[in-house]
Amino acid sequence: MSSGPDRPLYLGLDFSTQQLKVVVLDEDLSPVHQDGVLFDSELPEFRTQGGVHVHADGLTVTSPVLMWVKALDLLLEKMKRAGLDFSRVRAVSGSGQQHGSVFWRRGASQTLDRLHPDQNLHLQLQDSFSVLDSPVWMDSSSGQQCQDLQAAVGGALRLAQITGSRAYERFTGNQISKLYQSQVDKFQDTERISLVSSFAASLFLGHYAAIDYSDGSGMNLLDIRTKSWSEICLEATAPDLHRLLGPVLPSTSVLGPVSSYFVHRYGFSESCRVVAFTGDNPASLAGMRLRQGDVAVSLGTSDTVFLWIQEPRPALEGHVLVSPVDLQAYMALLCFKNGSLTRERIRNQCTRGSWECFSAALRETPPGNNGNIGFYFDRMEITPPAVGIHRFDSNDSEVSRFCPEVEVRALVEGQFLSRRLHAERLGYCIISGSRVLATGGASANKDILQVLSDIFSAPVYSLDLSNSACLGSAYRALHGLVAESGVSFYDVVKKGPEPQLVCTPQPSAEQVYDQMLKRFSQLEERVLQSSHT
Ligand code: ADP
Ligand code: XUL
Numbered sequence: 001m002s003s004g005p006d007r008p009l010y011l012g013l014d015f016s017t018q019q020l021k022v023v024v025l026d027e028d029l030s031p032v033h034q035d036g037v038l039f040d041s042e043l044p045e046f047r048t049q050g051g052v053h054v055h056a057d058g059l060t061v062t063s064p065v066l067m068w069v070k071a072l073d074l075l076l077e078k079m080k081r082a083g084l085d086f087s088r089v090r091a092v093s094g095s096g097q098q099h100g101s102v103f104w105r106r107g108a109s110q111t112l113d114r115l116h117p118d119q120n121l122h123l124q125l126q127d128s129f130s131v132l133d134s135p136v137w138m139d140s141s142s143g144q145q146c147q148d149l150q151a152a153v154g155g156a157l158r159l160a161q162i163t164g165s166r167a168y169e170r171f172t173g174n175q176i177s178k179l180y181q182s183q184v185d186k187f188q189d190t191e192r193i194s195l196v197s198s199f200a201a202s203l204f205l206g207h208y209a210a211i212d213y214s215d216g217s218g219m220n221l222l223d224i225r226t227k228s229w230s231e232i233c234l235e236a237t238a239p240d241l242h243r244l245l246g247p248v249l250p251s252t253s254v255l256g257p258v259s260s261y262f263v264h265r266y267g268f269s270e271s272c273r274v275v276a277f278t279g280d281n282p283a284s285l286a287g288m289r290l291r292q293g294d295v296a297v298s299l300g301t302s303d304t305v306f307l308w309i310q311e312p313r314p315a316l317e318g319h320v321l322v323s324p325v326d327l328q329a330y331m332a333l334l335c336f337k338n339g340s341l342t343r344e345r346i347r348n349q350c351t352r353g354s355w356e357c358f359s360a361a362l363r364e365t366p367p368g369n370n371g372n373i374g375f376y377f378d379r380m381e382i383t384p385p386a387v388g389i390h391r392f393d394s395n396d397s398e399v400s401r402f403c404p405e406v407e408v409r410a411l412v413e414g415q416f417l418s419r420r421l422h423a424e425r426l427g428y429c430i431i432s433g434s435r436v437l438a439t440g441g442a443s444a445n446k447d448i449l450q451v452l453s454d455i456f457s458a459p460v461y462s463l464d465l466s467n468s469a470c471l472g473s474a475y476r477a478l479h480g481l482v483a484e485s486g487v488s489f490y491d492v493v494k495k496g497p498e499p500q501l502v503c504t505p506q507p508s509a510e511q512v513y514d515q516m517l518k519r520f521s522q523l524e525e526r527v528l529q530s531s532h533t
Contacts, residue, residue, distance in 0.1 A: 006088065012474030013075075013094035014467070015200050016280055017063075017136065018051040020071040023470040024084065025478070029495045033084050034467070037071040039063075046070075052136055059141035062133035065102055068196070070122040072203060076266055086267045092204055092258065093275040093477035095283035095469045096196030098218045099170045103131040103179070104192040104199075104208070112206050117264035121203060130189040134196070135175040142174040145181070145237075149174060149220060152236035156316055163233060164217050164224040164312065164320035164330075172219040173237045180238035193244045195219070197277035204274045206259025212251040214331070215279035217321035222248060224312060224322055224330070251278050251324040252476070252483035275480030280469040281306065281333050282324035287472030288463055289493050292329070293434040295423060297452060299442035303339035305419050307332040313427040317383050320426065324476065325489035332426040335382050336419070340442055342378050346411045350404035359447035361408035367454050368512040370394060372402060373417075373520055374410030375527050383422050384524060386531040392523055412448055416455040417513070417520040434458040437499055439465055449502050454509035461499035471496075 007026055014021045018040070024033040037043070039051040046067040047053070054061050080086075108128035115124055135141075146167035150156045156166035167174060172195060180187045192208050195216070201209035216222040221237065223230040229248065234241040249255075253276045262268040285306050288296050296306040312320045312330045323329035343358075351357035371394025380387045391399050391410065402410055420428075436456050442448055443462045453460040465471060479492045 008090040009085075009088045010474045010477040011089050011092045012470045012472070012477055013092070013200065014280060014283065014469040014473060015068055015071075015094065015096040015196050016051075016469065017097050017138070020068070020075055021467055021470045022075055022079065023467055023474050024089070025471075025474040027478075029475070029493065033079065033082065035075060035078050035082070037074045037078070039067055039071060042074065043067050043070055052138060053133065054138075057141065059139070061136055061138040061140075063100070063136050065129050065132060065134045065199075066122060066126065068200070069125050069203070070120075072200070073120040073122050080266060086262075087269050089268060089272050091273045091275050091477035091481050093473045093480060094197065094200050094277040095280045095473050096200055096215070096277060097137055098195075098215060098279035098281060099172050099175075100134055100136040100196040101172045101175050102134050102194040102196065102199035103129060103186065103190045104194065105130040105189055106191045108191060109208060112202065112208075115206060115259065115261040117261050130186045131179065137170045139175065140169040142169045142178045145174040145177040149177070149233065149236050153232050159220065159233075160314040160316060162223050162230050163220045164314050165220060165318075166316050167220055173221040173233060176241070177237045187238065190244060192246060195279070197279055201255060201274055201277040204258050204262065205256050206261060207256075208246055209255050209274070210247045210249040210253070210276065211245065212249055212253070212276040212278045212324070213322035213327075214251045214282040214324035215277075216248045218279055218319065221245070224314075224320060227322060249276060250327055251276050251282065251322070252327075252480050252489075254480050254484070273481060275477045277473070278324045278476070279321075282321060282331060283469040283472035283476065285323075285331050285472065286325050286475050286489065287465060287468030287470070288437055288439070289475075289490065289496055290331075290437065291490065293431045294437055295428060295434070295456065296437040296439065297419060298440040299339060299438060299448070300440035301340055303336040303415070303419065303440075305334040305336075305423055307423055307426065307428045309427045311427060315425050318422060318426050325479070332423070332428070334419070334422050334426070336415070337379055337382050338377050339415070340440075342376050342415075343411065343442060345378060346376065346408060350407050355445060358408055359445060361405040362412060362447040362451060365405050365409040367451075367506060367509045368516055369406060369409045369413055372406050372410050373516070373523055374402065374407070374414045375524065376411050376414060383418070384528055386524075386528050388527075388531065390523075390527045390530070396519065396523065409451075412451045413455065413516075414520075416452050417517055418524070420455055421517060421521055421524070430457055435499075436460045437463050438502070439463045439468065446502055450506075453503045453505045455513050457505050457510045457513070459504045460502050462502050463497075463499045
């Protein structure tokens with residue numbers, strides 16, 4: 001093993017909603033440097049809240065593209081001041097919040113190509129964007145465009161079969177369509193459209209970076225099977241999109257060396273490679289080193305579930321993306337809005353605000369909750385699109401209340417039955433060796449994880465990763481250098497941190513929950529119908 005000043009480093013960035021983060025790994029995959037720039041507090045001149053501007057209509061949500069550029073200036077300066085030796089960095093990769101779009105103005109490619117190392121990026125790129133406020137994933141203002149796209153391709157399911165998802169307002173194609181329809185002058189002044197990820201890669205390359213297959217799957221524009229732009233979707237979205245979007249490439253591609261700007265301003269080596277950037281969820285999958293058979297459950301403000309799948313089976317809910325680490329595979333992504341905030345509300349109402357008492361309630365009630373089932377959608381849920389609180393007793397009769405311990409178990413079981421039901425609909429099945437990888441704030445709670453283990457009939461491992469997207473980006477940078485010669489991602493990341501086993505399923509649980517899942521599915525149908533009447 002080499003040591004000392006020449007040891008190679010790999011840099012992973014994450015342009016997320018609220019901050020830009022970086023992690024630098026050495027060849028043993030140990031972090032040697034971590035840093036970040038918080039948009040609201042460190043770049044207050046952009047006046048964002050949580051990194052975004054919510055417009056007066058309450059639906060349009062954007063971020064200033066120049067804030068992201070300035071954040072990169074600031075981050076690289078911080079790293080330089082901290083003494084990071086950029087000349088040791090062999091490869092850079094990164095991720096961005098998914099779906100967001102960047103509109104480069106005519107002439108921007110020349111500016112990118114001729115960046116002067118004496119000036120920061122922000123000053124030089126001031127006039128390089130035709131749209132200064134980039135739509136981001138929280139935007140829900142393109143409802144009409146979604147309906148139009150589905151109508152043009154033959155319905156929501158057909159669109160899902162082509163692109164991996166039915167039309168979603170935050171998905172980039174629908175945002176592009178909205179720009180074309182509402183601000184055609186800005187659309188015509190655009191020479192290239194990037195995702196947040198490929199925009200960030202372009203800054204490092206000094207020319208436009210291709211969109212990668214995995215993040216490209218979040219646009220309602222890419223055919224996830226042929227891995228090329230879908231003609232019918234492009235045509236239904238806006239004119240001239242082949243030119244404006246440019247090529248789409250495997251996520252493991254080396255896009256080229258860093259531009260001379262980075263060599264001269266920060267001392268990067270001329271041979272440092274830029275590996276395609278991707279979306280934050282695909283990068284997290286890489287950071288967690290998810291394998292076939294695994295399911296990752298992130299229990300944060302909202303809950304997300306990632307799956308590794310071999311055969312895509314897109315449905316009307318959830319998203320199927322091309323895998324960021326293996327061209328032949330896919331990942332499924334499910335988002336649930338009512339996660340930790342709902343668990344907190346029930347904790348406050350039923351167990352006097354104490355997680356300890358919440359846990360005790362779970363320990364004191366049996367798997368299956370004596371047949372009681374609950375649905376707790378405080379806010380309009382994404383998966384499934386339903387709202388309200390619905391409680392059912394063992395005879396499937398709707399009841400108005402449960403006693404506190406039953407309520408706590410009904411909430412946690414209801415959430416995890418839903419995670420399993422919807423994961424199975426997207427092609428997940430438990431195989432021998434299946435693992436559930438849990439992350440996020442609530443993964444600190446062993447009693448919650450026991451219910452997760454019982455319901456998924458699989459051991460639960462916890463991964464204490466607050467920066468899995470950054471870490472995954474650094475892993476991908478390293479893998480990108482050898483991917484062409486056939487080395488698998490997993491061979492490269494063998495030395496990464498191992499998840500810790502927290503619990504295994506209780507012997508009686510499998511039978512209880514296999515039965516319960518069937519009832520849950522039928523009751524969910526009833527809840528959905530009542531939400532829509
Ligand atoms: P974010 O999605 O904002 O990154 P985190 O992953 O940090 O959020 O998760 C924060 C949530 O974790 C809090 O809202 C809280 O409800 C939950 N949490 C923290 N500790 C516990 C615990 N012991 N048991 C259950 N939930 C917890
Ligand atoms: C996924 C999604 C978000 C963003 C921001 O579809 O919209 O998770 O990637 O993190």
